[in-house]
Amino acid sequence: xxxxxxxxxxxxxxxxxxxxxxxxxxxxxxxxxxxxxxxxxxxxxxxxxxxxxxxxxxxxxxxxxxxxxxxxxxxxxxxxxxxxxxxxxxxxxxxxxxxxxxxxxxxxxxxxxxxxxxxxxxxxxxxxxxxxxxxxxxxxxxxxxxxxxxxxxxxxxxxxxxxxxxxxxxxxxxxx
Amino acid sequence: xxxxxxxxxxxxxxxxxxxxxxxxxxxxxxxxxxxxxxxxxxxxxxxxxxxxxxxxxxxxxxxxxxxxxxxxxxxxxxxxxxxxxxxxxxxxxxxxxxxxxxxxxxxxxxxxxxxxxxxxxxxxxxxxxxxxxxxxxxxxxxxxxxxxxxxxxxxxxxxxxxxxxxxxxxxxxxxx
DNA sequence: TTTTCCATGTAACTCGTTACATGATTTC
DNA sequence: GAAATCATGTAACGAGTTACATGGAAAA
Numbered sequence: 001x002x003x004x005x006x007x008x009x010x011x012x013x014x015x016x017x018x019x020x021x022x023x024x025x026x027x028x029x030x031x032x033x034x035x036x037x038x039x040x041x042x043x044x045x046x047x048x049x050x051x052x053x054x055x056x057x058x059x060x061x062x063x064x065x066x067x068x069x070x071x072x073x074x075x076x077x078x079x080x081x082x083x084x085x086x087x088x089x090x091x092x093x094x095x096x097x098x099x100x101x102x103x104x105x106x107x108x109x110x111x112x113x114x115x116x117x118x119x120x121x122x123x124x125x126x127x128x129x130x131x132x133x134x135x136x137x138x139x140x141x142x143x144x145x146x147x148x149x150x151x152x153x154x155x156x157x158x159x160x161x162x163x164x165x166x167x168x169x170x171x172x173x174x175x176x
Numbered sequence: 177x178x179x180x181x182x183x184x185x186x187x188x189x190x191x192x193x194x195x196x197x198x199x200x201x202x203x204x205x206x207x208x209x210x211x212x213x214x215x216x217x218x219x220x221x222x223x224x225x226x227x228x229x230x231x232x233x234x235x236x237x238x239x240x241x242x243x244x245x246x247x248x249x250x251x252x253x254x255x256x257x258x259x260x261x262x263x264x265x266x267x268x269x270x271x272x273x274x275x276x277x278x279x280x281x282x283x284x285x286x287x288x289x290x291x292x293x294x295x296x297x298x299x300x301x302x303x304x305x306x307x308x309x310x311x312x313x314x315x316x317x318x319x320x321x322x323x324x325x326x327x328x329x330x331x332x333x334x335x336x337x338x339x340x341x342x343x344x345x346x347x348x349x350x351x352x
Numbered sequence: 353t354t355t356t357c358c359a360t361g362t363a364a365c366t367c368g369t370t371a372c373a374t375g376a377t378t379t380c
Numbered sequence: 381g382a383a384a385t386c387a388t389g390t391a392a393c394g395a396g397t398t399a400c401a402t403g404g405a406a407a408a
Contacts, residue, residue, distance in 0.1 A: 002275045012279075018360075019358065020359095023358095033275065036397060036398085038362085039396055039397075042396085061405080066359070067360080079282075080282070083276050084283065087277070087283070087291040088291040088292075090330075092210065097266050098208065099209065099262060100259050101315060101318050102205070103315060104263070106256070106259060112263070118265070119265060119266050123266045126268060138280075139277060139280035142280060143274065146274055147274075153329040154266075177367095179368085193387080194388075195388075213388090213389095214368085214371095215367085215368055217387095217389065236386090238375090238376055238377085239377075239387060240376080240386080240389090243387090
């Protein structure tokens, strides 16, 4: 549902074609969603069938024609519906990535530290990436800030965890 | 993949049957995953076909026989593989729930505040739920703590956002 | 001139959910 | 006696990904 919401939200600002939409999402929202091209095209087709958007073709020289989409009235209503639902509800954020934490005891401490450091590195990278995103007016900026806060909190927590494991390791190794 | 990882991780501790696995996950990990029964059964069948687990039937009176699963050697290896992968990589946590934030400008301020308060309520509820989870030995507890830290950070952030919107609203309404 | 970018799409697949079905047992 | 729990499953569906295909234009 959220992919549809993004497309509608962007189209609510201005008409855009599929490639453009995908491109914008990839370069400005990559930290919170990964929308594949084929999914974007598929979704736009679906929205058109449902009457939420309409197409107009734009020819640019010899290139494949751009299919520029715009919201219909029905689309605007649908957009508001999805937006309200999204804002009002908290979908237990899929923390797939953290599940392994529950089973940390099943890898030895050196390995654990090294694996978690790799993870740390990636989160750090993600955080850096959010800094490359150009500034946007209005609420869009909130999303980016939210992501930054989240990533920073993840990083802090990970640091503490790694410290704990290192200390445990010292204790265990001096005891044996 | 993470559902498979959980099943393997639990089976690595002790043999369990499908219902029991599902039940444990539902009551102890509901804050980070929602594994449906049919998915659990399906996954266990799949793991068996792949040789990662074996079954033994246990009859209890007239009930449908319990299918108790245990890890094979191959299963243990597979488990370690998935666990390493999970620990070392950060899958940009699916923040589907927050996407709407980017489009907050498209709802009027009173509505926004009210929607976000509903969201706040739900996160708060989630946080309370983590407190009902019984204590677990070892690393399992880290997962719960991680979730709590995350939820708290979400709550803090939301509070600030709601405040900002309220202030904006005041400014806008006195100006007009 | 080779690579990257622009611009679209299709077919097959995977993962997971929904909705259904069964039937004994325990609890209220 | 009704409702919840125990215990399993199947069939159909849905969302999204992967891998592929096409071909001109711009940049390296």
